[in-house]
Amino acid sequence: MSAMSPGRTPAFIVTPVPPFRLDLTVWALRRRPRNLIDRWDGSIYRRVISVGGGEVEVAVRQAGSSAEPRLIVSTTPPLRNSAQRHQIRGVLDRLLGLRLDLTRWHRLAARDERLAAIAARFRGVKPPRFATLFEALINAFACQQLSLEVGLELLNRLATRYGTSVHADGGDHYAFPNQGDVASLRPAQLRALGFSGQKVRAIKELAGAMTQGRLDLEALAHESAHESDEVIRQRLQELRGVGRWTVEYVLLRGFGRLDVLPGDDVGAQKRLAAWLGRRQPLDYDDVHHVAERWHPYAGMVYFHLLLDGLMQRGVL
Secondary structure (H helix, E strand, O other): OOOOOOOOEEEEEEOOOOOOOHHHHHHHHHOOOOOOOOEEOOOEEEEEEEEOOEEEEEEEEEEOOOOOOEEEEEEEOOOOOHHHHHHHHHHHHHHHOOOOOOHHHHHHHHOOHHHHHHHHHOOOOOOOOOOOHHHHHHHHHHHOOOOHHHHHHHHHHHHHHHOOEEEEOOEEEEOOOOHHHHHOOOHHHHHHHOOOHHHHHHHHHHHHHHHOOOOOHHHHHHHOOOOOHHHHHHHHOOOOOOOHHHHHHHHHHOOOOOOOOOOOOHHHHHHHHHHHOOOOOOOHHHHHHHHHHHOOOHHHHHHHHHHHHHHHOOOO
């Protein structure tokens, strides 16, 4: 493990629920090397996080094994108080799934030979979530009907142009813009980044509704924590630009509903078909029929197949 950069002050140590591997979890979060928001240099995960009305760059590295993990967290600039530490801890819990106990998932995987093999290969990955539901939806809008590479480039442009920056490690790094930042942008500014007119309207309506208090996604997540996915589906589908794929993507990567495997995700369809040895491509109904056998952890299969695809690309 490499040391933290000079000038960084260790802030605190976090002990995730084992097993845990920071590298695998970060790759499941960032998806591609060209991600300027969630950064990884091979040993340290970095991200700019908004805390207490300002921004800090958080750096996380793992000490100890997957079975006995410890995460050493430092920040630039140093934290001012325990309230900031508590807030950052909460964001990291969400981003990296630090408190999730996946014992039942491992028991499920052990009963299926094919599943047991891939679960063993990527043992320690936790299901990541975006830092906010607003970020989850903007990610979904950016990637709709585009390749993941193109979608991530749009998100990189949005962050580096309109996100607040922190100077650390010899460069400027950017937070993901919040709804207020995006609500203040003119449609032409979003179009200049490469977003289509339809996506611009969806983004602006979402940011405006949240900024004006007409939509509270985090309250929805709290209220429906013990409800079926259908409650959230109905609310999300009321929003402009939200269809079936977006709903399932946000259920998994935003709300943390691990029973969801996005059935319209083209990449997931291809990876699932290849992994199962199917010669014919899978459609939405095929994916959901197959995923029933992994209830309530079909989303974990999604993340494992994502990592498998990254490994085949030579990224891992």
